[in-house]
Each structure stands twice: as structure tokens, then as C-alpha cells.
Amino acid sequence: MSGIVLSSSVRQNLLSLQSTADLLATTQSRLSTGKSVNSALDNPTNFFTAQSLDNRASDINNLLDGIANGVQVLQAANTGITSLQKLIDSAKSIANQALQTTVGYSTKSNVSTTISGATAADLRGTTSFASATALSNVLYNGTAGGTTAASGTTTLGAAQASVSGTGTVYASDGSTALTGAITLLGTTAASKLTTAPADGDTLTVNGKTITFRAGAAPASTAVPSGSGVSGNLVTDGSGNTTVYLGTNAAPGATVGDVLTAIDLASGVKTSTISSGAATIGVASGATASSAAAGVVTLKSSTGADLSVTGNADFLKELGLTTATGAGNATVTATRTTSSSSLGALISDGSTLNVDGHVITFKNAPVPGSTNAPAVASGFGVSGNVQTDGAGNSTVYLQGGSINDVLKAIDLATGVQTASISAGAATLTTATGQINSSINASGQLKLSTGVNADLSVTGTGNALNVLGLAGNTGTATAFTAARTSGIGGITGKTLTFSSFNGGTAVNVTFGDGTNGTVKTLDQLNSALQANNLTATIDANGLLTVSTTNDYASSTIGSSSAGGSIGGTLTTALTFSTASSPVQDTVAQTARANLVNQYNNILQQIDSTSQDSSFNGVNLLNGDQLKLVFDETGKSSLSITGVTYNSKGLGLAALTNGVDFIDNAATNKVLTNLNTASSTLRSEASALGSNLTIVQVRQDFNKNLINVLQTGSSNLTLADTNVEAANSQALSTRQSIAVSALSLANQSQQSVLQLLR
Known part of the structure; x- marks a missing residue:
């Protein structure tokens, strides 16, 4: 390859193309991984920093499972505590039911003694009482001016009052002057009234009723029981009378009969009834109503004013009114007071109630007197007072005086007693008592007696007339207290040593002041702190017994305490403390509650044992340690508790001992x-720890996110930038290829020459 010779332009374009290809490869790698740093070669600093952050996030994430388990352990413990609390509440309910169950003893331990005369209001025993004196308002007699004091002989009644016709009246012939012999019916004008009352007409006299009836009066054998017949009249002995008119052919009642009937109703006359016959007579010292020389004169009694109400035409026939017609008219005669009578007069039928005994004031002569009914069986008369010997009396107004009223009051209070024989009452003043009297100022000096405090109420006007209605005259009762001495155990002290941890008692009996005890309530207040209570019966038997709280304890026992002593024990003998006597039914009920309670304790034990999660039970003494960071420096250790029945301080109950x-x-x-x-305290602690754990759990989750975000920020590629780069590099690569092609064209030209 070294023998190949490239032109500089070709080589330059080739290098540019190789560089673009490398950049394009890098960009495509970032787009495919999403990261700009995929190895330490890309960016050693960011790569290793991001790797450290990811590793820490991974370590913390691994701790989250343990923290989550810790949360569940705490929640399991909290659920257990909630159930335990409900079981405790159930146990409380059982205990409260025991408190509400009949006390388990039919008889509680007690000591007792009898205090003669003691009552719940005064434990000191028999109290000596002396009669006190109470004064009324001043009473005045009827002397003009109304300022002369009354005396014991001042009478309750007054002189008779009269009312007479103002002119002469005549029989139906118009010329014969009216007399008592004139009949109401008849055929002879000179001997009868012009208009007679009709059958069923009535007169009302001082509340009594006079009834007119046609026909003849019945025989004594035909009158109603309790009534009696006298001529043309049938009377019931109480002032109510029936007047029989007869017929025109056989006239019956006369004007004189009508006047007699009025006098019977007003009390001027009285009737004694025997075997259906009535014997009528004028009350002692009284003047009867009359009709003579054409003038009718009506008389009141000395004991009451007179009021007659009836048909106006009939009363006009008698010359007593000028009113006419079928309606009623009223004729009155009012007594006048004098120096011998009270200035204010007591009304007929008024009463006084003195210490529960009744004194009645009656407008009539005293029984047994001249022309008066005989004394009723079982009653006796003294002066103008009739008494039943038991404190109930009747004072007769026609002859009664202030002294008679005082006598009746003393009989009611027990200051005087009455011995009854043959209709007579012999009065005796009780030993040590002073009879009630009236002083020179005219005030009643009432002795209270020793039997009861004085209490006087009344009906009618008796209370007011006798000066017993207070300064304003509107009071409804007159009262006065007896003078009382001290009770039998005053000054004596009763002691009890501490009973079942209570406060020892040291009680001195007295008048209830300065720390002394008088009443049963005060004694119980003193005994309460020593778990004792007292009662007293009608015979003065004072019994001190245990309260329901300590019904199983014996007073004075070595285990409970409560020994009795003090000077009271030398004056009175207390019984030996009795032992409590169990109530079988109540104890059986309490034993059942003990069994229920023990069942609850078993449930507490099992609930505590079952309050675990993944083998960790914070209510059974286990411990929980939670690590919150990768270094183990941040952690929380939770020490468990043992909350079975024993751990909670609860023990199974024993029948006959507990409850x-x-x-x-x-x-x-x-x-x-x-x-x-x-x-509750442990629940609060668990709640606090659970809050801490949950906060750290949330913190770790957020921290992991922070760490992972930081790592991503260091290594993630910006896909928008990388996509743009990729597009640009692709364009550059195409251009480089084109440039390389152009660079090779010169060599192709040489090749063409060689051909």
C-alpha cells in the first residue's frame, strides 16, 4: 500500500472524509445511547462522578425496603395497642359493673348503741324543754275610741242586734194588725197573710236554709233520722228547718213559726231532738224575734250578726223591706260592740289549728246550758269550751270570753289537760306549766308547753281578731319555740382509729358549732373520711357501719383498724363489732364478673403476642433498628416493650378476694x-417514631431522584444537538465524497492520454 501515490488534493479530501466519518460515528453513538458520555474516554470527570452518584442512589434505594418493613412493624404495634386499649376499656366496664352490682354483703360490719331520745336532727339524746311565752298583738275591747285593752273576761260575742219594720203591717183584710198568730194560709182574711210563700220557697239565714212546704207537718215517727218535729216545724238541730204551710182549709204555719225558724238558724233559739221530736227554747240570755201590733222584730244572736235573704214580696209582707217582686231581698241586723266585748268579733265557723289540734268557734250556747242541747258522748264542758279531752275544742261564741280561748289553746298545747266525766271537763295545769293569760296591755301571753314548739294557723278571721296575724295582720301563722336544754351526751367524745387507711375520727357532741357535732349529717361528714357511715332509727339506736367500699372489712380488726374509744364509750355501751355477712347471690354475680375479667386478660396476652410483622413484635420486647443512609451513620433504634397483662401491671383476679x-x-x-x-403513652411514642420513619422514607425517595437527576445531567446527550450534528455531518460527508471525486478527475485525464 505504501507504493500507492495519491495526489495531495486526493489525500486531503480523503482525510476530510475520514474525519467526518469519525464524527458521524460519534454522533450516532450518542443518539443511540442517549448519553454524551459513554465511557471514561468520553469525559473521565463526568463519567466517574455520574457513576458515583448512581452508585449512591442504588445504595439508598436498597435501604427503602428495610424502611418500608419498619413502617409496617410500627403500624402492627400501633394496631396492637389500639386493640389492647379496647380490651382495657372492656375490663374497666366489667369493674364498673361490679361497682354497680348489689354490695356483696347482706350485713356490713357495724357497732351500735342506743341514745335515749336521739333523732337524726339531734343526736345528743333526750333534751329537756321548758315552756316559753309568746305575745300576740294588743287586743282592744269595744269601748269608743278603740284603744282600751281587752281583758280575760271580755266576751267574744256582743249584744243582740235588732231589725224591725218601719210601719204597721196587716193581715190580708187590711185592718188586722199582724201578730205571731197570723197564719200563712187560710180562708179568713183577718187571720192570714195576703200572699203566702209557695211550696219550695226558701229563706237563707246566716248560711242556714228555711224551706216552705205545702201540707201538714209529719208525725215524729216519719221525720228523717236526726231531725225532730215541733208543731209546724221540722228541724235538723243545726239551724236548717222546714216550715209546713198546711192548706187554706187547714192552715198550718204561722208568722210566729217563721220567726222561730229564723231564730233557730241565727242561734237565738236552740232545739233538742229526741225520738223524732224537737224541743225548742230561747238561748240563755237571748231575746227571741217577735211580731206584735203589726211590727215584726228580728233579733240576731250574741254570737253572730243576722242576715236573712228571701223572696222580696214575702219579706215586704212582714214589713221588713220595701222591695217587691219575685226576686230576693236581704234584711240584716249588725251587732254593736261594747266595753264588755271585743272590738273585733270572731266569725261563726272560724278555726284555729294549734299544734295539730283544732279549735272551732261556734255561734251557739254551750251544750248543757239552759235550753241548749246536751253534751255529746265523749266530750266535756268547762265554761264555754267543749273538749274531746285530746286537745280539740269548740269555743261557743254566745257566752265565750278571752279566757275560754286561752283555755282551749292550753288544752291544744298540753299546758292543761282535761278529765271528762258525765259531760263535764275538769281541767288540770300540767306540772311545771303556767296557763296562758292576757296581760294588762291586752296581749295574749301564750304558753308554748313542752310537747312541741307552738304553731297556730287558722281559717276565717280568728287568727287576725286574736292578734296572731303579725304586725301587718296578714301573716298566716303564729309560731314560738320552746326553751330547750342540752341533750344527754353533750360534751362526750367518740373516736375511731384509722379504718382501712382512712382519717382517724375524733368527734365531740354539742350544739353543732365550734367543731361539735349535733346532727346525723354532721356525724356522717366526720366519719366519711374514715370509710364509715352512721344511721339512727326511731328508737335512738345509733349504728356505725363500714361503707360499701369496705363492706368486707370488720371494724376494729387488726387488718382494717377502726378501733372505737372516747368518753362516749364510758357513758354508753357499744356492741361488739359484727363481722360482715356475705350475700350469696351478690357474691355469685361478682364471681361471674371476675371470670369475665380474667378472660379479658387472656385476650390481652394473645393480642400482645400477635402484634408482629415479619417476625418483629415491638409489643413483645423486640427491637427495631432502621438505617436511613448508605454509610449507616443515620439510623433509628426503637426499643420494644412487653405489653402483655403482666407487663401492663394487671394480674388475674381471685374469686372471694377481688370484686x-x-x-x-x-x-x-x-x-x-x-x-x-x-x-396511650406508648401509642404516642410509636406515633412519633412512625412519623420519623415515614419522613425519612420520603426523604430517601426524593434524594434518590436528586442523585439520579444529577448523574443524568452529567452524562446525558442533548438529542436535539446530536440530531443536528448528525444531519450536518451527513451533508459534509456527501460534500467530501464529491470533492474526492473531483480530485480524482485529473488522474483520469492522464489515463485518457495514455490510451
């Missing part, structure tokens, strides 16, 4: 709460 009372149950609940807190 037997609230204290034992509360201990279990305390351990469960501690275990729950431990799980």
Missing part, C-alpha cells in the same frame, strides 16, 4: 387506669 367490695374493685380500676395511661 368482693367497692374498695377491692376500685383497686382493680386504678390498675386499669394506669395500664390505659401506659398504652
Whole structure:
């Protein structure tokens, strides 16, 4: 080949063509590999730098699998903790159910003693009481001016009131003056009224009813039970009367009968009933209503004002009103007070309720007096008071006085007692008591007695009239407290040593001030901190027993404590502390709860054992180490825990020992709460570690991308540039071939000459 001689132009074109071919080959290589650096010969610096970056990215990528496994290990542990927490909550529910179950003992340990007279309100025992005195407002009599004080003899009633016709009235003949003998019906004009009441007409007198009936009065054997007949009248003994009109042919009732019926209703007259017959008489000291010389005069009783309401035409017939017509008219007669009566009068039917006993004020003469009904069986009369001997009385207004009211009040309070015999009540003042009285100022001095604090309420106007309605006259009750002495154990001290870790008790009984104890509530407040409680029954039996929390313990035992002492034990004898008595049904229920609880613990153990991933269990004491970089310098070590029942501080329960009372149950609940807190703390730690691992996992993924991007930046070819280069080199190669062809043309010309 060395013998071949090429011209310089050919050789030059050949060299250019060879160079273009080399560049074209290089460009095509870059286009096919996508890299501008394919070997150290291309660019040693970029090649080895890119190789180092790729190697590091590969190493970190290899760590991602371990990190991913670590994430799953942590998630498995976290899932286990979640399940363990649910199991702990179930165990708590069982323990709380034990607290709500009937206490496991039908009788708890207790000591007791009897304190005579003790009550829940006052544990000090029998208290001595002295009668106190309470004063009413000032009472005045009816003296003009209304400022004269009343006295014990001031009467409750007043003088009779009268109301009379203003002119002469006549029989139906118009000339015969009206008298009591005039009949309501008849055939003779001179002996009857012009217009008689119709059958069924009524008069209302002080709330009592007078009814007019046609026909003759019935025989005594035909009257209703409890009523009696007298002439043309049938009365029930309480002021309600039926007046029988008769007929025109056989007249019955007279004007005098009507006036008698009005007097029976007003209390001016009384009736005594026996075997269907009524004996009617004028009340002692009273004047009956009358009709004479054409004038009708109505009288009130001394115990109540008079009010008569009836047909206007009939009342006009009697000359008592000028009103006419079929409607009603009312005639009244109001009593006037005097120096011998109260300035304000008590209304008929008013009552006082004194310490639960009832005093009734009645407009009538006292039973057993002249023309008054006999004293009812079982009752007795003293003055103008009728009593049942048990504190309930009736004060009769027609003759009663302030002294009678005071007597009735003392019977109600027990200041006086009544012995009843043959309708008479003999009053005796209780030992050490002072009868109620009225002072010179006109105030009632009421003795409270010793049986109860004084409490007086009333109906009607009695409370107000007697000055017991307060300064404003609107109070609904009058009260006064007895004077009380000290109880039987005042100053005595009761002690209990610490019971089941409670606070020792040192209680002094007193009036409830300055740290002393008076009531059962105060005693229980003192005993509560020592796990004891007290009760008292109606007989004063004070019992101190254990609370439900320590129902299985015995007061005063060496294991529980609670020994009793103090000066109270020298004054009273306490019983020996009883042992608690188990309730079989309740203990069986609690034993079932123990079994349920132990089953939960077994599930806790198995759940802890199963909380693993790929052989690693962070809840069973395993450790987890995660490497985050290729050098091993960046890593995280997670130390596992042992969270089976024992690791959580929980132990299997024993029937007859655990859940037997609230204290034992509360201990279990305390351990469960501690275990729950431990799980929450570990869950927080696992959550923190899981966050760290996940952050590093994401970091490594991003770092790999950064490394690979950097490597590519060093070695990758720009395909746009290389494609342009390839196109240019192809064009150059074509030109070089053409140039080489032109260079060879001169030699071809020489060849032509040689031919």
C-alpha cells in the first residue's frame, strides 16, 4: 500500500472524509445511547462522578425496603395497642359493673348503741324543754275610741242586734194588725197573710236554709233520722228547718213559726231532738224575734250578726223591706260592740289549728246550758269550751270570753289537760306549766308547753281578731319555740382509729358549732373520711357501719383498724363489732364478673403476642433498628416493650378476694387506669417514631431522584444537538465524497492520454 501515490488534493479530501466519518460515528453513538458520555474516554470527570452518584442512589434505594418493613412493624404495634386499649376499656366496664352490682354483703360490719331520745336532727339524746311565752298583738275591747285593752273576761260575742219594720203591717183584710198568730194560709182574711210563700220557697239565714212546704207537718215517727218535729216545724238541730204551710182549709204555719225558724238558724233559739221530736227554747240570755201590733222584730244572736235573704214580696209582707217582686231581698241586723266585748268579733265557723289540734268557734250556747242541747258522748264542758279531752275544742261564741280561748289553746298545747266525766271537763295545769293569760296591755301571753314548739294557723278571721296575724295582720301563722336544754351526751367524745387507711375520727357532741357535732349529717361528714357511715332509727339506736367500699372489712380488726374509744364509750355501751355477712347471690354475680375479667386478660396476652410483622413484635420486647443512609451513620433504634397483662401491671383476679367490695374493685380500676395511661403513652411514642420513619422514607425517595437527576445531567446527550450534528455531518460527508471525486478527475485525464 505504501507504493500507492495519491495526489495531495486526493489525500486531503480523503482525510476530510475520514474525519467526518469519525464524527458521524460519534454522533450516532450518542443518539443511540442517549448519553454524551459513554465511557471514561468520553469525559473521565463526568463519567466517574455520574457513576458515583448512581452508585449512591442504588445504595439508598436498597435501604427503602428495610424502611418500608419498619413502617409496617410500627403500624402492627400501633394496631396492637389500639386493640389492647379496647380490651382495657372492656375490663374497666366489667369493674364498673361490679361497682354497680348489689354490695356483696347482706350485713356490713357495724357497732351500735342506743341514745335515749336521739333523732337524726339531734343526736345528743333526750333534751329537756321548758315552756316559753309568746305575745300576740294588743287586743282592744269595744269601748269608743278603740284603744282600751281587752281583758280575760271580755266576751267574744256582743249584744243582740235588732231589725224591725218601719210601719204597721196587716193581715190580708187590711185592718188586722199582724201578730205571731197570723197564719200563712187560710180562708179568713183577718187571720192570714195576703200572699203566702209557695211550696219550695226558701229563706237563707246566716248560711242556714228555711224551706216552705205545702201540707201538714209529719208525725215524729216519719221525720228523717236526726231531725225532730215541733208543731209546724221540722228541724235538723243545726239551724236548717222546714216550715209546713198546711192548706187554706187547714192552715198550718204561722208568722210566729217563721220567726222561730229564723231564730233557730241565727242561734237565738236552740232545739233538742229526741225520738223524732224537737224541743225548742230561747238561748240563755237571748231575746227571741217577735211580731206584735203589726211590727215584726228580728233579733240576731250574741254570737253572730243576722242576715236573712228571701223572696222580696214575702219579706215586704212582714214589713221588713220595701222591695217587691219575685226576686230576693236581704234584711240584716249588725251587732254593736261594747266595753264588755271585743272590738273585733270572731266569725261563726272560724278555726284555729294549734299544734295539730283544732279549735272551732261556734255561734251557739254551750251544750248543757239552759235550753241548749246536751253534751255529746265523749266530750266535756268547762265554761264555754267543749273538749274531746285530746286537745280539740269548740269555743261557743254566745257566752265565750278571752279566757275560754286561752283555755282551749292550753288544752291544744298540753299546758292543761282535761278529765271528762258525765259531760263535764275538769281541767288540770300540767306540772311545771303556767296557763296562758292576757296581760294588762291586752296581749295574749301564750304558753308554748313542752310537747312541741307552738304553731297556730287558722281559717276565717280568728287568727287576725286574736292578734296572731303579725304586725301587718296578714301573716298566716303564729309560731314560738320552746326553751330547750342540752341533750344527754353533750360534751362526750367518740373516736375511731384509722379504718382501712382512712382519717382517724375524733368527734365531740354539742350544739353543732365550734367543731361539735349535733346532727346525723354532721356525724356522717366526720366519719366519711374514715370509710364509715352512721344511721339512727326511731328508737335512738345509733349504728356505725363500714361503707360499701369496705363492706368486707370488720371494724376494729387488726387488718382494717377502726378501733372505737372516747368518753362516749364510758357513758354508753357499744356492741361488739359484727363481722360482715356475705350475700350469696351478690357474691355469685361478682364471681361471674371476675371470670369475665380474667378472660379479658387472656385476650390481652394473645393480642400482645400477635402484634408482629415479619417476625418483629415491638409489643413483645423486640427491637427495631432502621438505617436511613448508605454509610449507616443515620439510623433509628426503637426499643420494644412487653405489653402483655403482666407487663401492663394487671394480674388475674381471685374469686372471694377481688370484686368482693367497692374498695377491692376500685383497686382493680386504678390498675386499669394506669395500664390505659401506659398504652396511650406508648401509642404516642410509636406515633412519633412512625412519623420519623415515614419522613425519612420520603426523604430517601426524593434524594434518590436528586442523585439520579444529577448523574443524568452529567452524562446525558442533548438529542436535539446530536440530531443536528448528525444531519450536518451527513451533508459534509456527501460534500467530501464529491470533492474526492473531483480530485480524482485529473488522474483520469492522464489515463485518457495514455490510451
